[in-house]
Amino acid sequence: MQNSIICHVCLLMFLLVLAACQPQRADHSTRVFTQGPDISLGLTPGTVPVETPLRLQLVSRQPISNITADVTGVSMYMGVVPLRFQKLSTPDSGGAEQWQAEFLLGACSDPAMLWQLNVTVQFADGRKLSLKEQFNSSW
Numbered sequence: 001m002q003n004s005i006i007c008h009v010c011l012l013m014f015l016l017v018l019a020a021c022q023p024q025r026a027d028h029s030t031r032v033f034t035q036g037p038d039i040s041l042g043l044t045p046g047t048v049p050v051e052t053p054l055r056l057q058l059v060s061r062q063p064i065s066n067i068t069a070d071v072t073g074v075s076m077y078m079g080v081v082p083l084r085f086q087k088l089s090t091p092d093s094g095g096a097e098q099w100q101a102e103f104l105l106g107a108c109s110d111p112a113m114l115w116q117l118n119v120t121v122q123f124a125d126g127r128k129l130s131l132k133e134q135f136n137s138s139w
Helices: 002-020
Strands: 032-036 039-044 052-060 064-073 080-083 086-088 097-103 114-125 128-136
Touching: 032 128, 039 114, 039 128, 052 064, 052 114, 064 097, 080 097
Parallel strands: none
Antiparallel strands: 032 039, 039 052, 052 097, 064 080, 064 114, 086 097, 114 128
16 A cells, blocks of 8 residues: 555656656747848847857848848946858848848846847948847846
8 A cells, every 4th residue: 555655656746747847938039120121130039048049130132242240248248249140042032132140148147138239231232231239138
């Protein structure tokens, strides 16, 4: 009888641990920084979790020759995170160019760290566009 109770308790504990270990759902939200007729810039996931791969996406109706970008900490110095954009091959993009940079943000003592995003886009016709956006990360 006592072995049966111990067995049931162990089974119950196993089921509770198993139920608590459900995988987290992927966050596919996007934080849109700039949205216009010629260019858009967004960050996925939009909750900007630290120590998690982040994807910055830039879509342009105008041909781009170069993109330089970095992220710096505002509320605490965390160094400079350089961003390297790659042009995506997108045959059904309706003539728009799509660029992407993947990066990580470090965790610090501030759960809502404030960051500064600096992006400079050089278009093929020689024009330059500078975008500066601030956002908070989370943990």
